[in-house]
Amino acid sequence: MFNNRNYNRTFFSAPQSVTSFVAAFLEPMISVLSLLGTMAYFDEPVERAVMALCLLVFALTFPGRNRFFDSRLEAAVDITTSWVAMLLILWLCGYATSSLGFFAFRVMACWAIVTPALQWLVVLAGKSILQHRASQAHARRRAIVVGASPLGGKVARALETNPDGGTEFVGYFEDRTDARVIPEAQSKRLGGLRDVANYVYAHGIHEVYITLPLGSQPRIVELLDAVQGTTASLYFVPDVFGISIIQGRLQDINGVPVVGICETPFTGTNELVKRLSDIVLASVILVLISPILLAVAIGVKLSSPGPIIFRQKRNGLDGEEILVYKFRSMRTQDNGAVVKQAIKGDSRITPFGAFIRKTSLDELPQFINVLQGRMSIVGPRPHAVAHNEEYRQLIKAYMVRHKVRPGITGWAQVNGYRGETETIDKMQARVEYDLEYLRNWSLGLDLQIIIRTVRLMVFDRNAY
Structure with missing residues (x-):
């Protein structure tokens, strides 16, 4: 469902590293500088309340999303929805702390209008710079792929469709001529492995992507020895398409390089931002x-008759069992080895239970779970332990969704996979969306999901 885009993000982050770094700080810096500039324009003093607001705004918007590769309309919609969500959060915080009176209305109104406009204009400027850079042939980085297997074909297609447009795929190098060589490599075959180093040196190749199988280790070593005599950047692409890559990155453990394949996105600063936003919003x-x-x-x-709160065992972070709170909506409480999913017209659901399930009011006690640290506001929805034991055997990478805290709402739910999952295909699709969330998490994405969830609470027809 998401292979091509995720492959670009996973294996070709190096050419976009500068762009991603700029994007991470762009939105927070524009938001803060716009606030300070508006204060200066209206000749308002920058007091402690303003400085606290600057810190809160920076924390809520960092890291910023990389919108340089989105269309102009997509960027405008994304900026607007993220900004409206952020303003709503700030208003709720101000209302709860009785601090709205510290800020002049005209200043806040002007800031609220100017900031998203500035963000969009900067994104347009950035897109123009990247497009101009990509249009200059001499500025494009020339790349070759060593190995014409299906994996090599995936790398070549990812290079050709890479949204930054700064890489030109030149061709393949392959010794084999058997059926394992992909058909499209025939017309773009530049030579064998012994020809790589000379070609790189003679034609100014910037990047070499090695897609040979690990069984070809002697050939890989020989190739590396030869190509390291050039100035080309070298990338080894392991055949990991049988694995769902989550936050793939290279790490250093006391001098030993380690390639991360499946890792939580919430480490370091991201973990702090996620937890603080959960605590503030839930409170x-x-x-x-x-x-x-x-x-x-x-x-x-x-x-x-029965208890008000229904406590059900679910799998939380790292698969540990947690108790999740819900308002009871059924006459019976399934919490054992076999748990039957609710279906449309389920006789176990009370009339009032049907209403609170339809409007998601039954989920509200889970904000207490968020404060306890068992859950997050946004994340993969927790399934009953019995369901996990069933689906982990049927769906590949099913348990990877437990690399983060489960959420009250999630990316799958706002994309139509809320309520009953009566087929394996539907559960598979839900898991794919959960994994997509893990790959591409940002605070802005969380805010978008929250906004779309509020809309679904009123208009959704899939919950019962």
Whole structure:
């Protein structure tokens, strides 16, 4: 479902590293500088409240999304939705802390309008610079692929469709002529492995991608010895398409290089940003929805005999068992070795339970799970332990979704995979979206998911 785009992001991050670094700081810096500039324009003093707001804005927007490769319309929509979500969070924080009066309305209104416009203009400028750079033939980096296997073909196609447009794929080098060589390599075969070094030197090749199988180790060593006499950058591409790569990166363990294949995106600064945003948002939301919690609790109690809160065992971070809270919506409570999913017209669901399931009000107690550190506001939805034991045997990389804390809402849910998953194909699609979230997490993506979830609470027809 996502192979080509993810392959680009995983294996060709080096040519885009500068662009990604700039994008990470661009949105936070524009947001903060725009606020300070607006304060200066209206001749307002920069006091402690303003400095605290600057720090909060920077934390909520870092790292920024790389929008340079999006279309102009996609960038505008993404910037607008992310900014509106951020303003809503800031307003909730200000309302909960009674600090809205510290800021002049005209300053905040001007800042709210100017900032997304500046962000979009900077993105347009960045896109123009990248397009101009890509249009200059002498500025493009020339690349070859060593190995004309299906893996080599994937690398070549990824190079040709790479959105930064700064790489030109020249051709293949391969010794074999048997059926294992892909057909498209016939017209672009430049020679054998012994010809690589001379060709790189003579034609100014910048990048060499080695896609030979590990069984060809002597040939790889010989090739590396030869090509290292040139100035070309060397990349070894392991055949890992049978593995779902999550946050693939090279690490150093006391001088030993290690290639990460499956890793959580929440390490270092990302972990701090994710946890702080969860704590702040969950605290503010619980304060605001406390009357709703009380009303739903009364409704559950009056609707049928039984406890108000239903505690179910789920698998959390790293597969550890956790207790997840929900308002009880059924007459029975399945929490054993066999758990039957709710289906449309399920007789176990009470009339009031159907209402709170439809509107997702039954999920509200999970904000307490977020404060406890068991869950996150956004992440893969936790399934019953019994379901995990079933699907981990049927769906490849199913348990990888447990590399992060489960969420109240998730990328799969806002893309139509909410409610019953009556077929393996639907569960497979849900898992694919969960893995896509892990590969591409950002705080901006979390905010988009939250906004789309609010809309689904009113208009969704898939929950029952």
